[in-house]
Amino acid sequence: MNGGKMIKFDDVWRDGIVSFDTCSLGRMYEWESKYAVNIKDALSYLLRVGKLWESEINIQEFSKQRNAIKESIYEQKYIKGIFNNLKKRPIPWDKIKGTLNRWEKNGFSEEFRQLIDEIYGNKVITEAQYNNIVEKSKSNTYDLDFEDLFDEILVPDEVVLTTDEKSELIHRYDSGVMCPGAEDYKKKNGNKYNDLYIWKLLQKKSEQEQKDMIFVTADTAKGDWFFEGKPHLKYLQEFKENTEHEIIILSLTDFWKECKRYLDMSVEQFIEISSIKDQLEEKYDVFNQEELFKAVGTFLYESDEIKPKLEDIVDCCVDEPELNELIGATITDIDMEYYDEENVYLTVYLQIETSFEACNHTAGEDWSAGSATMILLVSVLADVPVIWESDDTERLVLKDEIYVNEIADIKVLRIDEGVYEDDYECDEECEFGEDEGNYESDDEYF
Numbered sequence: 001m002n003g004g005k006m007i008k009f010d011d012v013w014r015d016g017i018v019s020f021d022t023c024s025l026g027r028m029y030e031w032e033s034k035y036a037v038n039i040k041d042a043l044s045y046l047l048r049v050g051k052l053w054e055s056e057i058n059i060q061e062f063s064k065q066r067n068a069i070k071e072s073i074y075e076q077k078y079i080k081g082i083f084n085n086l087k088k089r090p091i092p093w094d095k096i097k098g099t100l101n102r103w104e105k106n107g108f109s110e111e112f113r114q115l116i117d118e119i120y121g122n123k124v125i126t127e128a129q130y131n132n133i134v135e136k137s138k139s140n141t142y143d144l145d146f147e148d149l150f151d152e153i154l155v156p157d158e159v160v161l162t163t164d165e166k167s168e169l170i171h172r173y174d175s176g177v178m179c180p181g182a183e184d185y186k187k188k189n190g191n192k193y194n195d196l197y198i199w200k201l202l203q204k205k206s207e208q209e210q211k212d213m214i215f216v217t218a219d220t221a222k223g224d225w226f227f228e229g230k231p232h233l234k235y236l237q238e239f240k241e242n243t244e245h246e247i248i249i250l251s252l253t254d255f256w257k258e259c260k261r262y263l264d265m266s267v268e269q270f271i272e273i274s275s276i277k278d279q280l281e282e283k284y285d286v287f288n289q290e291e292l293f294k295a296v297g298t299f300l301y302e303s304d305e306i307k308p309k310l311e312d313i314v315d316c317c318v319d320e321p322e323l324n325e326l327i328g329a330t331i332t333d334i335d336m337e338y339y340d341e342e343n344v345y346l347t348v349y350l351q352i353e354t355s356f357e358a359c360n361h362t363a364g365e366d367w368s369a370g371s372a373t374m375i376l377l378v379s380v381l382a383d384v385p386v387i388w389e390s391d392d393t394e395r396l397v398l399k400d401e402i403y404v405n406e407i408a409d410i411k412v413l414r415i416d417e418g419v420y421e422d423d424y425e426c427d428e429e430c431e432f433g434e435d436e437g438n439y440e441s442d443d444e445y446f
Contacts, residue, residue, distance in 0.1 A: 009214070009258045012248060016212040017053050018046050019202060021195075022061040023218035024252045025150070026069045027103065030077070034141035035106040038256050041263055041390045044149055045397055048388045055201040056156040057194050063154050077107055078137045082116075086130055090123040104218070104253050112136050142392050159205050161197060169196050180235065182224040195224070199235075206243040213239075213247045216255045225249065263395050267336045267344055274400045276384065277331055280348060283404055284329040292407070296354055296376065297323045299410045306374070306412065310358050313417045314370035318358040324371065327353040332377070343383040344398060347408070350378040373416040379409040 012018075020043070028036045028043075046052035054062075081099030085092050100108060100116065115133050119125050161169075172179060173196050181195025206213050220226045225235075231249035239247045250258075271277065284292060300306055300321045311318050333349040354376060358369040385399040 008246070008248060012212045012214050012246075013259060013262065016051070016214060017205065017209060018051055018214045018216065019053050019055065019205075020058070020252075021198065021215070021217040021219060022058055022065065024216050025058075025062050025153075026065065027106075027218055027252055028144075028146050029066075029069045029073050030103045031106040032109045032112075032140065033144045034109060037142050037144060037392050038260065038263075039252065040144060040146060040149065041393060041395055042256065042259050043153065044390065045263060045388045047149070047152060049397075052153065053157075053205055054153055055198050055205070056160055057197045057201060059154045059156050061191065061194060062150075066150060074137075077103075078134075082137070083130075083134065086125060086133070091125070093120060104251075106253075109136075109139075109141065111139075144392060159201055159208060161200060161204075165200060166193075166197070169193060169200055172196065178224065178232070178234075180224055183222045184224070195219075202247065203239060203242050206239070206245045206247070210245070212245045214255070215247055215249045216252055217249065218252050220251045263397065267339075267396070267398070270398050271334055274398075276334075276400065276402050279402050280331055280382075280404070281329075284350065288404065289326065292329070292352070292378070293323065293326055295378070295407045295410065296326065296352065299376075300356060303412075306415075309412075309415050310356075310372055313372050313415065314358045316358070316369045317360070318369060319360045322357045322359045324355040324357055327355060327373075329353075329378075339386065339396065341386060341389055343385055344396065346382045346384065346402075348380040348382050348404075350380060351413070352376040352378050374412060375414040375416075377411045377413050378407060379411075381405045381408050 024039070028039055030036075031039070043052060077099065081102075082096060085096050085099075096116065100113065112133070115136055119129055170193055173181070173193055179196055180199040181192065184192040184195060186192075202213055202215055217225055220229075225231060226249075235249065236247060239245070265273075300323055306321050307318055310321050330351045331348060332351045335347045335349075337345045337347055339345060352375070354374050355371060356374060357371050360367055360369055382402050382404045384402050386396055387399050388397040389395070
């Protein structure tokens, strides 16, 4: 299972359900904002697309704890963990180092760590150095607000445990076998069974939705969830047996390593790996041929540069260049112009190969002086819907679908000589019959 982890994560991220434990949600208060914003974005996206689910037990736990975590974290991290120790003589650097390594080493900014590194090992520090560190502790990369997001997340659904199910789980826990939450036996707040309750609720949700799951936990140091850095294999087997679906259990940092490939993807990268180009090629091969034909026909009719070039090729005066066929369309480039909360707006550049006739009308007779091939660069305006946009960063997630709006511009790249088709030879100074100026073609000009 480990070897296929990347592929498995992709599958569940695309089609499954993601759930976080209480500690993972709390990390958004405890991590420095530069790191916390990543998890906030992941939660926000998953909530937007309907893939985020929290169990009733987790909702109850975190709802009780969130304010306490938020209000106490500065004191826990900075005042007790750093400032009070810096005032001691000699400075107990082992305790300060222990504080810096907590919260997956994401609790402090790089700039703050650098200030500590500059004085690390000193028995005492100056008042100016101390004040500088205190000041730095108050600055964050982002000014983050989690409350609205948490209010949306912390809404329970109908997936609950029955009285009989709770009794069975309590009996399993009290038997002393290894199970989720087994190391919480010392808790005296009545929550020692909660991890096992959550484990059962994850299974019930998977069965109900018929989907695989990702469970994100920050409780990786305890042996009741992980063993030698990996989730207990018997838990994964139990989940599969009970639900006929699979679960990935991973740490918060590993979760971000996996999902950042999706959330950190630029528009350009998305276009390369999505089906956008295939959709465009299909549209112009099948559905938009008529639109493209009309636009190129209008361009031929209105252009001041086509007719002289065609006359040079056929060595004859030409009444009108007439579009014969579109030979092929190739996408040469796609540029992002701008985006808003609804769409990303693109300019798509198509290289179009066309063939056209040098059409003349003299003495009541229509005839062709020859043909040529023209390579055009067509600029098309299109947009791709935005599924989700971050409130704090520039991250976007786009829908794998493109809508073509209009042709904005057509330019001539090259005109190649075709085949001369008529034995009629024009004089150097072409003279037309009586109906000159009253030319009407049997074809429609646009």
